[in-house]
Amino acid sequence: MTTRITELFQIRYPVIQAGMVWVSGWRLAAAVSKAGGLGLIGAGSMKPDLLREHIRKARAATSAPLGVNIPLLRGDSEDLVRATVEEGIRIVFTSAGHPGKYLPLLKDAGCIVAHVVPSLKHAKKVEQVGCDAVVAEGFEAGGHNGFEETTTFCLLPQVADAVSIPVIAAGGIADGRQMAAALALGADGVQIGTLFAAAEESSAHEVFKQQIVEAGDGATVLTMKKIAPVRLIRTPFALRSVEAEARGADPGELRELLGSKREMRGMFEGDLEEGEFEAGQCAALVSDVRPAADIISDLMRQYLQTLERMADGAS
Amino acid sequence: MTTRITELFQIRYPVIQAGMVWVSGWRLAAAVSKAGGLGLIGAGSMKPDLLREHIRKARAATSAPLGVNIPLLRGDSEDLVRATVEEGIRIVFTSAGHPGKYLPLLKDAGCIVAHVVPSLKHAKKVEQVGCDAVVAEGFEAGGHNGFEETTTFCLLPQVADAVSIPVIAAGGIADGRQMAAALALGADGVQIGTLFAAAEESSAHEVFKQQIVEAGDGATVLTMKKIAPVRLIRTPFALRSVEAEARGADPGELRELLGSKREMRGMFEGDLEEGEFEAGQCAALVSDVRPAADIISDLMRQYLQTLERMADGAS
Numbered sequence: 001m002t003t004r005i006t007e008l009f010q011i012r013y014p015v016i017q018a019g020m021v022w023v024s025g026w027r028l029a030a031a032v033s034k035a036g037g038l039g040l041i042g043a044g045s046m047k048p049d050l051l052r053e054h055i056r057k058a059r060a061a062t063s064a065p066l067g068v069n070i071p072l073l074r075g076d077s078e079d080l081v082r083a084t085v086e087e088g089i090r091i092v093f094t095s096a097g098h099p100g101k102y103l104p105l106l107k108d109a110g111c112i113v114a115h116v117v118p119s120l121k122h123a124k125k126v127e128q129v130g131c132d133a134v135v136a137e138g139f140e141a142g143g144h145n146g147f148e149e150t151t152t153f154c155l156l157p158q159v160a161d162a163v164s165i166p167v168i169a170a171g172g173i174a175d176g177r178q179m180a181a182a183l184a185l186g187a188d189g190v191q192i193g194t195l196f197a198a199a200e201e202s203s204a205h206e207v208f209k210q211q212i213v214e215a216g217d218g219a220t221v222l223t224m225k226k227i228a229p230v231r232l233i234r235t236p237f238a239l240r241s242v243e244a245e246a247r248g249a250d251p252g253e254l255r256e257l258l259g260s261k262r263e264m265r266g267m268f269e270g271d272l273e274e275g276e277f278e279a280g281q282c283a284a285l286v287s288d289v290r291p292a293a294d295i296i297s298d299l300m301r302q303y304l305q306t307l308e309r310m311a312d313g314a315s
Numbered sequence: 316m317t318t319r320i321t322e323l324f325q326i327r328y329p330v331i332q333a334g335m336v337w338v339s340g341w342r343l344a345a346a347v348s349k350a351g352g353l354g355l356i357g358a359g360s361m362k363p364d365l366l367r368e369h370i371r372k373a374r375a376a377t378s379a380p381l382g383v384n385i386p387l388l389r390g391d392s393e394d395l396v397r398a399t400v401e402e403g404i405r406i407v408f409t410s411a412g413h414p415g416k417y418l419p420l421l422k423d424a425g426c427i428v429a430h431v432v433p434s435l436k437h438a439k440k441v442e443q444v445g446c447d448a449v450v451a452e453g454f455e456a457g458g459h460n461g462f463e464e465t466t467t468f469c470l471l472p473q474v475a476d477a478v479s480i481p482v483i484a485a486g487g488i489a490d491g492r493q494m495a496a497a498l499a500l501g502a503d504g505v506q507i508g509t510l511f512a513a514a515e516e517s518s519a520h521e522v523f524k525q526q527i528v529e530a531g532d533g534a535t536v537l538t539m540k541k542i543a544p545v546r547l548i549r550t551p552f553a554l555r556s557v558e559a560e561a562r563g564a565d566p567g568e569l570r571e572l573l574g575s576k577r578e579m580r581g582m583f584e585g586d587l588e589e590g591e592f593e594a595g596q597c598a599a600l601v602s603d604v605r606p607a608a609d610i611i612s613d614l615m616r617q618y619l620q621t622l623e624r625m626a627d628g629a630s
């Protein structure tokens with residue numbers, strides 16, 4: 001299978017595993033890359049030295065293409081960028097910040113750079129500053145999200161029409177039908193988070209993996225909309241946040257309620273009461289914990305079945 | 316092109332024009348049905364006698380299959396149902412209420428009945444009570460919407476897995492790529508609102524049609540969430556509603572703010588200040604006012620192009 005994304009990253013399948021905080025360390029990223037996708041180490045929950053360790057371990061586990069995701073709003077994001085480049089990584093996904101922030105540094109080092117956006121306006125910016133690809137992420141995505149609330153279904157065609165760089169769809173993709181739909185909408189590849197968070201090789205706490213597996217329709221909610229919208233599983237903390245918003249809590253109160261380290265407490269430590277569990281609406285379609293390689297082969301099988309079904313229907 | 320939906324309704328293309336209040340009278344419905352889709356007269360903004368008139372005019376304009384949409388929460392919904400059946404209509408889409416409410420009456424009259432839902436739970440109910448098809452409508456849809464906020468991308472595969480009756484996708488469909496995506500997700504057909512609201516034959520006010528044509532990414536917002544969530548174009552009234560919600564307005568205050576007749580004032584009379592303009596996120600993909608027949612032929616052309624593009628990419 002060949003798309004602009006398989007060509008850009010020199011990978012077998014146009015499937016990218018999102019670089020998620022607390023969830024995607026070297027084990028998951030290496031397993032995905034080995035299986036023909038593109039694994040991303042999530043630097044957002046790592047100090048630069050820990051990131052270096054993860055990159056080295058992933059490199060030792062596979063020689064396949066491999067990348068790092070770096071959220072640009074972190075105070076030490078420049079250190080993360082330098083560590084990534086110095087450790088020999090040449091594929092970088094940036095998010096949560098200005099896409100041009102470290103672009104000269106990354107391009108000088110020979111990196112391919114993609115940036116994650118939630119809206120058409122931001123997608124145009126990504127192309128304008130000179131990134132190589134754009135990840136367009138819809139409202140249904142887990143974790144941090146945009147203010148426009150544009151869904152994958154409506155965002156992708158707009159972005160595909162507006163930019164000439166390759167487009168990666170994110171948000172709502174947990175099976176091969178959704179992968180086919182993303183490509184129909186104009187994407188050249190998909191970025192998948194929640195489904196891989198529940199993979200065997202993910203460093204998510206077992207409690208988080210079970211939350212994903214058990215999630216049904218309506219199990220997640222977008223909250224903290226006045227400070228930084230985030231999609232969470234409806235655990236007790238998320239419901240407290242929703243309740244505070246409903247009575248009109250201001251940004252200050254929401255920030256206080258949020259406090260700190262909730263992502264770690266939830267996704268990494270499994271604290272159901274106080275933690276945050278970032279997952280997309282498509283958690284409803286994840287029914288078990290499997291090795292990343294099985295996830296990818298199932299995805300591709302169902303993707304091809306979907307194309308066949310559609311070709312039959314068209315006649 | 317053959318799907319379970321073309322077979323169920325005996326139509327050429329699996330394209331259904333949503334029965335919208337103030338927008339879809341006999342002219343639009345007849346034009347869509349003539350062009351090979353299924354046109355629905357929107358009874359939600361009509362008294363029974365006016366509905367009879369619209370059905371007769373549509374019947375005079377075309378002998379093609381034709382339906383009526385009836386919102387079940389209206390006080391006189393039974394009169395609308397009786398008028399529909401007495402005028403010889405045999406395709407009925409119900410929405411906003413319990414799907415079984417008039418089902419015996421409709422089935423006794425020989426009707427094919429579809430019901431519109433925003434969630435998996437409701438979709439299962441639709442099958443259980445004995446409807447012939449289910450319309451699964453995502454968060455991106457214009458007008459009234461569910462509390463779960465499940466997007467088309469995540470709702471469709473869940474519904475397709477859970478029910479054995481034919482599934483119609485709604486919400487976010489304004490071009491052939493999105494139609495292909497909907498079918499990839501497991502739908503047997505699509506219901507399209509916003510794109511047809513801007514059709515030449517729609518009875519929407521010119522101001523509303525222009526609002527749709529000019530809408531870009533982020534132009535709509537889901538509001539009135541504490542009483543009856545509705546997606547509106549961000550006109551002054553919608554923004555006042557959003558502002559009230561942000562400061563925690565309770566259901567009573569929202570009901571008072573909403574008042575009455577805002578749908579008519581907006582969509583039918585073009586009152587930009589005080590009216591409601593119900594449109595989906597995919598308004599961003601609607602760029603002109605065209606005859607319904609052109610809309611359908613463009614949809615089908617782009618749909619088939621999308622299948623070809625995908626088949627090429629899969630090799």
